[in-house]
Amino acid sequence: MTSIAAQNAQRKASSSKPILPRLLRLTLLIVMDTAVAWFLIKLVSLGYFPLVAAFSIITIFVNIVVLWKEAYPIRWMVVGLVLMALFTIYPIFFTVWVSFTNYGESHLITKQQAIDQILNQKYLPPTGKSYSWTAFKSPAGDYALWLVDPDGNGYLAKPGEAVTQPEPGENGIGELDEKGIPKTIEGYQRLNAILAATDQNLTQIRFGEAGKTIQVRSPTEAAELLQLFVYDATQDAMINQETGGVYKNLRGTFTSSSGEELRPGFIASIKINNFRDFFISPALRGPLVQLVTWNFGFAFFSLLLNFFLGLAIAIMFNDPDFPFKKIIRSFLIIPYTVPALITILIWRGMLNPELGVISRSLENLFGWSPPWFTDQWWAKIAILLVNLWLSYPYFMLICSGALQSIPQEIYEAARMDGANPWQLFRGITLPLLLVAVGPLLIASFTFNFNNFNLIYLFNAGGPPIPGTPTPAGYTDILISYVYNLAFSGSRGVNYGFAAAITIIIFFIVGGITLFQYRYTRMWEEVSENV
Amino acid sequence: MSSQSAFQKFRTSRSVQRKFSIGIRLVIAAIFMLFAIFPILWIISASLSPTGTLATQTLIPKNPGFGNYLTLLRMDQFPFWTWFLNSIKIASITSALSLSITTLAGYAFSRFRFRGRQTLLKALLLINVFPGLLALVATFLMISQVGDVLPFIGLDNHFSLILVYLGGAMGINIWLMKGFLDTIPRDIDESAMVDGASDWQIFTRLILPLLRPILVVIGILNYIGTYGEFVLARVLLRSNEQYTLMVGLQIFAGAQFQQRWGVFAAGALMGAVPIMIIYLTLQDQIVGGLTQGAVKG
Numbered sequence: 162m163t164s165i166a167a168q169n170a171q172r173k174a175s176s177s178k179p180i181l182p183r184l185l186r187l188t189l190l191i192v193m194d195t196a197v198a199w200f201l202i203k204l205v206s207l208g209y210f211p212l213v214a215a216f217s218i219i220t221i222f223v224n225i226v227v228l229w230k231e232a233y234p235i236r237w238m239v240v241g242l243v244l245m246a247l248f249t250i251y252p253i254f255f256t257v258w259v260s261f262t263n264y265g266e267s268h269l270i271t272k273q274q275a276i277d278q279i280l281n282q283k284y285l286p287p288t289g290k291s292y293s294w295t296a297f298k299s300p301a302g303d304y305a306l307w308l309v310d311p312d313g314n315g316y317l318a319k320p321g322e323a324v325t326q327p328e329p330g331e332n333g334i335g336e337l338d339e340k341g342i343p344k345t346i347e348g349y350q351r352l353n354a355i356l357a358a359t360d361q362n363l364t365q366i367r368f369g370e371a372g373k374t375i376q377v378r379s380p381t382e383a384a385e386l387l388q389l390f391v392y393d394a395t396q397d398a399m400i401n402q403e404t405g406g407v408y409k410n411l412r413g414t415f416t417s418s419s420g421e422e423l424r425p426g427f428i429a430s431i432k433i434n435n436f437r438d439f440f441i442s443p444a445l446r447g448p449l450v451q452l453v454t455w456n457f458g459f460a461f462f463s464l465l466l467n468f469f470l471g472l473a474i475a476i477m478f479n480d481p482d483f484p485f486k487k488i489i490r491s492f493l494i495i496p497y498t499v500p501a502l503i504t505i506l507i508w509r510g511m512l513n514p515e516l517g518v519i520s521r522s523l524e525n526l527f528g529w530s531p532p533w534f535t536d537q538w539w540a541k542i543a544i545l546l547v548n549l550w551l552s553y554p555y556f557m558l559i560c561s562g563a564l565q566s567i568p569q570e571i572y573e574a575a576r577m578d579g580a581n582p583w584q585l586f587r588g589i590t591l592p593l594l595l596v597a598v599g600p601l602l603i604a605s606f607t608f609n610f611n612n613f614n615l616i617y618l619f620n621a622g623g624p625p626i627p628g629t630p631t632p633a634g635y636t637d638i639l640i641s642y643v644y645n646l647a648f649s650g651s652r653g654v655n656y657g658f659a660a661a662i663t664i665i666i667f668f669i670v671g672g673i674t675l676f677q678y679r680y681t682r683m684w685e686e687v688s689e690n691v
Numbered sequence: 692m693s694s695q696s697a698f699q700k701f702r703t704s705r706s707v708q709r710k711f712s713i714g715i716r717l718v719i720a721a722i723f724m725l726f727a728i729f730p731i732l733w734i735i736s737a738s739l740s741p742t743g744t745l746a747t748q749t750l751i752p753k754n755p756g757f758g759n760y761l762t763l764l765r766m767d768q769f770p771f772w773t774w775f776l777n778s779i780k781i782a783s784i785t786s787a788l789s790l791s792i793t794t795l796a797g798y799a800f801s802r803f804r805f806r807g808r809q810t811l812l813k814a815l816l817l818i819n820v821f822p823g824l825l826a827l828v829a830t831f832l833m834i835s836q837v838g839d840v841l842p843f844i845g846l847d848n849h850f851s852l853i854l855v856y857l858g859g860a861m862g863i864n865i866w867l868m869k870g871f872l873d874t875i876p877r878d879i880d881e882s883a884m885v886d887g888a889s890d891w892q893i894f895t896r897l898i899l900p901l902l903r904p905i906l907v908v909i910g911i912l913n914y915i916g917t918y919g920e921f922v923l924a925r926v927l928l929r930s931n932e933q934y935t936l937m938v939g940l941q942i943f944a945g946a947q948f949q950q951r952w953g954v955f956a957a958g959a960l961m962g963a964v965p966i967m968i969i970y971l972t973l974q975d976q977i978v979g980g981l982t983q984g985a986v987k988g
Contacts (some may be wrong), residue, residue, distance in 0.1 A: 187759050203840040212836055234803035238796035241861040248858025252826030261828065431850060461740055474723060477716050484713065485720075485826060492724040495731060498970035499963045500919035502937045506944045507730050507959060508736075516949060518733055550730070614921055618941060629961055640824060647828045648926065656828055663825045674820045 260660035266653030268426045269673040275427035283386035294383040296357040297349035388563035435661035448629045456638040460609040471556025497554035505618040537635035563597035737956035759953040774939035786914040789860040797868030847929035908980035
């Protein structure tokens with residue numbers, strides 16, 4: 162230990178020596194900080210505050226590590242730590258935050274952005290300042306409106322431009338006729354009353370600049386649009402100027418007392434509602450109970466089947482003199498060497514009803530083949546079968562490794578005492594094996610608990626459960642259900658609820674893993690090894 | 692004398708029994724081997740079968756040929772070759788960088804003593820309890836937000852996908868690496884340090900060459916894991932030319948599974964064979980790594 166202390170001292174001394182590398186390091190740091198500062202300003206302007214917080218903390222951390230001499234060892238892993246913070250830790254925190262919000266379909270923007278959008282809505286007042294109008298159309302299809310107010314003043318209005326009050330001769334305005342309307346406007350063709358009244362486009366166009374727009378209300382009238390809503394901060398509500406209706410902020414949507422909602426909604430905290438929905442929503446209870454049961458059942462039976470097939474093969478060939486051992490092993494691990502996605506798709510083809518080789522063979526032999534994709538029980542069996550093919554080689558490999566480490570003398574001694582093969586297996590092989598591969602079994606359980614690829618690629622969770630509020634299938638597990646909630650837009654994404662289920666999965670998996678550490682005393686070993 | 696012959700009899704019966712048992716086990720082995728390779732045989736046959744649909748395929752194809760492979764490489768709508776190169780590129784870059792991160796961190800954990808070292812090591816274990824897959828939604832939203840400012844780290848970009856993969860580099864494999872480094876005697880470092888070598892020189896010239904076996908295992912497993920990764924790539928990549936092979940095959944399967952089964956089979960086989968070769972040639976090292984708890988990806 163003293164030598165390590167000496168080494169460390171020497172390291173400190175040597176690390177402060179060279180000047181050029183230090184200058185280079187400082188320059189790089191300044192460049193990086195500048196770039197991050199620019200990036201942060203952009204993020205703030207877009208309203209991505211969680212990201213701003215994450216990048217700020219990480220940048221401060223990097224500065225400390227680079228500038229503070231004591232942090233020298235951390236410099237060796239700073240890149241890895243930064244990437245981990247960004248792409249592993251930040252998403253965890255973000256998931257937790259999202260799980261307490263209504264983030265999702267029609268709740269995708271911040272409150273300020275939603276208010277701005279709603280304040281932009283206009284309405285056409287039935288009374289108020291109005292004009293008579295005459296339409297002009299350019300060959301390119303642009304419209305212009307000549308407006309005459311009750312006092313007889315003429316105005317020119319074009320979409321997106323301020324309304325002007327030009328005299329004849331200005332801006333290409335021709336002579337006025339007896340009603341005060343220019344006979345020609347340069348570049349435009351005057352539309353007669355019938356053409357104008359039947360033009361579908363005219364009533365849609367907003368003339369004038371933003372904030373002071375004029376719209377055609379009837380064949381004889383055009384009027385200035387008014388702002389439809391006013392935001393009342395004290396009530397946290399939108400007031401409709403046309404009807405006087407009050408729309409209060411309810412879980413991130415401005416909603417009237419009669420339940421009418423204003424679009425768009427915004428991201429808002431809805432406290433534990435997502436979790437409450439998961440546990441007690443009556444509409445979701447049926448599908449969720451089914452989902453969770455199958456999720457545990459799938460992970461458990463997969464583990465059981467895969468482990469025992471792997472173990473059986475390992476025991477059968479656990480014999481140093483067995484012929485062709487090496488070749489047999491090479492063949493048997495082939496399923497493990499094919500990328501899982503490809504395997505799953507191949508099995509999907511082989512089990513394809515009527516077309517796949519397995520279904521067709523069964524059809525020929527027995528005149529019947531199981532409905533692998535349309536019946537929920539056969540779909541479950543098919544998934545277990547495919548998973549067996551995928552993962553028994555892994556268990557075979559780890560079991561044969563563990564078997565070889567069991568000393569033969571124990572068996573000799575037990576045989577002397579007259580133990581039969583079954584007693585040998587129950588009394589010696591299994592317990593010793595479980596000690597060795599136990600942690601890997603638990604890890605495998607948690608892996609299968611979240612085996613998204615298999616479920617999603619084989620059957621996308623199907624067959625679908627009828628009548629669920631959000632899409633779910635009989636073979637869906639929680640993680641594939643989460644994926645549907647977040648990414649399959651068919652019935653609207655719901656990131657908040659997806660995140661809440663993610664947190665629940667995390668507690669299940671985390672609990673099992675901590676049990677594993679406990680059970681295997683891995684934590685203590687870890688502490689000793691450090 | 693009689694006891695002698697009884698013993699002889701016992702021995703011969705044992706050896707007959709043994710031969711019988713080996714025979715039975717060979718038969719069982721044959722059945723299992725068939726179970727193991729049947730899908731592969733079937734996909735090979737499908738890829739060589741000129742009819743090319745799921746319905747018409749037989750195990751031994753009539754008039755075998757390489758037509759499906761040629762079709763595969765010529766499809767404009769499904770640029771298989773681009774997908775394949777994308778996968779190779781992403782997996783190579785990811786595993787090389789991930790290996791560097793793991794090795795440097797493992798070296799620091801093994802050779803330096805600093806405050807917070809134990810806490811950090813344990814924290815790495817705990818953080819990895821949270822499966823990366825679960826953060827999928829958050830990762831997707833984050834990348835799309837960053838992409839609004841910096842499109843080259845946004846959605847539909849290989850660079851951002853690689854960065855996300857590298858976020859998992861500080862994982863369980865660091866423990867494996869540190870454990871291996873701990874077995875390399877410190878005397879080597881100390882004698883070099885006396886000669887005035889810096890940490891960096893010691894690491895690159897002395898330690899790194901000794902790490903070769905473990906580097907191969909971790910690197911290969913990481914490569915295979917990244918090559919086969921599907922979900923993140925599916926969510927983060929958006930356009931046909933950017934897809935990895937796994938995403939591409941899934942999409943192809945979704946679109947044209949039954950009509951162009953032969954073409955799919957050819958693609959699946961070409962995608963699987965490189966990985967199978969790596970596995971079968973390096974099986975001893977990989978098995979060793981797996982039993983020590985190394986992880987794919």
